[in-house]
Amino acid sequence: DTEVTQTPKHLVMGMTNKKSLKCEQHMGHRAMYWYKQKAKKPPELMFVYSYEKLSINESVPSRFSPECPNSSLLNLHLHALQPEDSALYLCASSQVGGPEAFFGQGTRLTVV
Amino acid sequence: GENVEQHPSTLSVQEGDSAVIKCTYSDSASNYFPWYKQELGKRPQLIIDIRSNVGEKKDQRIAVTLNKTAKHFSLHITETQPEDSAVYFCAASKRVYKYIFGTGTRLKVLA
Numbered sequence: 001d002t003e004v005t006q007t008p009k010h011l012v013m014g015m016t017n018k019k020s021l022k023c024e025q026h027m028g029h030r031a032m033y034w035y036k037q038k039a040k041k042p043p044e045l046m047f048v049y050s051y052e053k054l055s056i057n058e059s060v061p062s063r064f065s066p067e068c069p070n071s072s073l074l075n076l077h078l079h080a081l082q083p084e085d086s087a088l089y090l091c092a093s094s095q096v097g098g099p100e101a102f103f104g105q106g107t108r109l110t111v112v
Numbered sequence: 113g114e115n116v117e118q119h120p121s122t123l124s125v126q127e128g129d130s131a132v133i134k135c136t137y138s139d140s141a142s143n144y145f146p147w148y149k150q151e152l153g154k155r156p157q158l159i160i161d162i163r164s165n166v167g168e169k170k171d172q173r174i175a176v177t178l179n180k181t182a183k184h185f186s187l188h189i190t191e192t193q194p195e196d197s198a199v200y201f202c203a204a205s206k207r208v209y210k211y212i213f214g215t216g217t218r219l220k221v222l223a
Contacts (some may be wrong), residue, residue, distance in 0.1 A: 004155075031209060042201050042213030043156065056209060090155065099144040099205055103155040 004104035006091050012110045015081060021107045023074040023091030032074040033092040033101065034066060043090055043103075049074060050096055081111045114139045116204050118214030126222050131189045133217045135202035138183070142204040145185045146211070147176060151198045159200075160187070192221045 004025045013019050023032065031050045035043035048056035049068040063085075065077040074091055091104040115138040125131045135145075143164040148156035162169045162176045162185065169176050175188040185204075189196055199218050203211040 033209070040199075040216070042203075042216055045210060048209045050209070094209070100146065100158060100161060101211070102158065103148075105155045 004093055006104035006107050010108050018079045021076040025093040029093035030096045031094045034076050035090040037088040083111050086110045114212045116212045116214040118202050122218045124220045125192050131192050133187045135214050136184050137204040141206040144205040146203050147187050148201045149198045194221050194223050197221045
């Protein structure tokens with residue numbers, strides 16, 4: 001299995017809602033990432049988990065809360081988002097220490 | 113700070129011609145350089161990568177070259193096909209887990 005699977009594919013949420021994005025991989029990768037991508041821009045790193053511990057937080061606002069419940073799963077909890085948070089949210093994984101990152105297909109988030 | 117410049121931002125080529133995309137990085141400690149292809153509405157896919165101890169790498173119609181002295185690396189696509197049309201991102205990394213992405217090149221292959 002060489003896939004990184006993200007759910008849902010699309011999400012529309014109001015500014016007062018709470019929702020979660022989910023990511024799953026079964027490649028045995030112990031590093032998992034969240035990226036945000038706006039239209040026509042490169043992916044921007046948000047968070048990195050290594051061995052289920054948060055190792056990088058790129059000064060992301062607290063309305064985004066990551067969670068890594070086990071080595072295969074990565075969640076991103078969303079609360080009180082703003083319309084400017086609308087973007088494609090990409091999950092990725094890699095081997096620890098191995099630089100090749102594999103991306104999921106993303107969740108397209110629209111905040112209304 | 114760390115920076116990766118990518119040129120051109122858009123590139124149109126006739127089917128069968130070659131395409132070249134160039135990136136320049138600022139941090140001489142960078143040691144890993146992947147290239148990603150992203151079709152509209154889809155995920156970025158790793159298409160080729162190179163490490164700093166190698167000057168060139170090929171995979172069928174795709175090649176990447178690295179000039180560490182000049183801090184340049186380039187993607188070469190030969191015999192382009194319509195399905196090569198996509199946005200291509202270069203990236204540089206000196207630190208495990210952290211890529212600095214270029215701004216992307218929209219490649220259009222005209223049939």
